[in-house]
Amino acid sequence: MATRQPRSLGDTLQEFSQRRALMQQELQKVIIGQHDVIEQLFAAIFTRGHCLLEGVPGLAKTLMVSSLSHILDVQFKRIQFTPDLMPSDITGTNLLDEDEQGRREFRFVEGPIFSNILLADEINRTPPKTQAALLQAMQEREVTVGRSTYQLPVPFFTIATQNPIEQEGTYPLPEAQLDRFMFNIKVGYPTADEEEQILSVTARQEKTEVRKVLSAKAIVNLQKLVSSVAVSEYVVKYVSRLVRATRPQDESAPEFVRELVDWGAGPRAGQFLINGGKALAAMDGRFSVALDDIRKVAEPVLRHRVSTNFQAQAEGLDTEGIIARLLAEIPEPEVAKYSPATPPPPPPER
Numbered sequence: 001m002a003t004r005q006p007r008s009l010g011d012t013l014q015e016f017s018q019r020r021a022l023m024q025q026e027l028q029k030v031i032i033g034q035h036d037v038i039e040q041l042f043a044a045i046f047t048r049g050h051c052l053l054e055g056v057p058g059l060a061k062t063l064m065v066s067s068l069s070h071i072l073d074v075q076f077k078r079i080q081f082t083p084d085l086m087p088s089d090i091t092g093t094n095l096l097d098e099d100e101q102g103r104r105e106f107r108f109v110e111g112p113i114f115s116n117i118l119l120a121d122e123i124n125r126t127p128p129k130t131q132a133a134l135l136q137a138m139q140e141r142e143v144t145v146g147r148s149t150y151q152l153p154v155p156f157f158t159i160a161t162q163n164p165i166e167q168e169g170t171y172p173l174p175e176a177q178l179d180r181f182m183f184n185i186k187v188g189y190p191t192a193d194e195e196e197q198i199l200s201v202t203a204r205q206e207k208t209e210v211r212k213v214l215s216a217k218a219i220v221n222l223q224k225l226v227s228s229v230a231v232s233e234y235v236v237k238y239v240s241r242l243v244r245a246t247r248p249q250d251e252s253a254p255e256f257v258r259e260l261v262d263w264g265a266g267p268r269a270g271q272f273l274i275n276g277g278k279a280l281a282a283m284d285g286r287f288s289v290a291l292d293d294i295r296k297v298a299e300p301v302l303r304h305r306v307s308t309n310f311q312a313q314a315e316g317l318d319t320e321g322i323i324a325r326l327l328a329e330i331p332e333p334e335v336a337k338y339s340p341a342t343p344p345p346p347p348p349e350r
Contacts, residue, residue, distance in 0.1 A: 014285050037053075037185055049276075050138050052161075052183070057163060065117070071214070072117070083169065089111065094107065118159070127171050131177060135176070139180060141154075155223065182276070182301065183272075183276070183301060234291075239274055241331075242294070242327075242330050245257060246265045257326070262309045277289040280293040306322055
């Protein structure tokens with residue numbers, strides 16, 4: 001009986017790339033356009049990251065997340081955040097039960113956060129007390145209620161949405177919570193052709209069915225595969241140089257950062273840059289991370305981690321402008337030149 005040959009990493013990455021293409025094909029049956037947004041969502045899922053989607057109403061943010069849950073064979077819950085929402089409405093609560101013998105005991109009733117994909121819709125419409133109920137779940141993947149701590153299902157992702165233009169009756173997310181999101185993804189308007197296609201599809205009132213592509217177990221296995229993608233010291237040095245350049249107090253920061261930025265990104269930004277680069281490389285079927293992968297994820301990773309000051313606003317510069325300028329000006333690390341080994345000395349003459 002012939003023995004089964006073990007699969008190489010190259011074959012596994014190629015299969016992963018094909019699976020990712022199938023996911024995008026299924027999702028784009030429902031969502032027209034938004035290729036970069038979808039790619040960043042996939043990158044976050046394959047690296048255990050959370051996403052914050054920002055865009056004006058009507059850009060199918062909620063539909064995108066719910067459709068994503070349909071192509072993944074996982075549990076999905078949606079919470080509509082409102083000003084009167086309480087933390088226990090998210091995490092769950094202890095209820096006092098009485099059995100047939102009259103004995104009373106507390107029983108924990110799980111909240112909607114106990115799911116694989118949690119959609120926090122309009123997260124900035126609830127007070128910070130309720131927003132903070134997500135902090136432990138997003139960082140440690142667990143929830144503490146009373147004296148007990150409960151583990152969340154694996155995998156677990158939080159995808160939050162918010163409207164950036166309507167500020168009345170909203171509560172901006174604290175910086176500590178913003179930092180828990182791997183990506184801050186801006187959902188823009190569709191192109192003219194895409195908008196015509198959207199209107200044509202909705203006018204025909206066609207109901208599109210999508211197939212399940214990945215199970216929860218398959219997602220976990222792919223996350224392990226992505227984590228094994230190689231990252232060279234060259235890439236690590238570039239990421240460190242880029243992140244440190246966002247901090248106005250750092251001696252390596254460019255002059256325009258010292259003038260226009262109040263505070264920059266922390267070490268978690270560098271971790272997310274590398275993780276995002278790993279995901280892009282794996283989805284493309286490559287063994288290692290390239291600098292272009294880092295540059296591609298730099299904006300969604302750094303967008304919510306760099307704060308511009310009043311002078312920048314007066315000059316019409318936003319965070320995206322600062323990041324673009326950094327990517328253009330921060331030099332790549334120098335590659336150490338190869339020097340051949342010193343030849344051995346000639347043997348002594350006799």
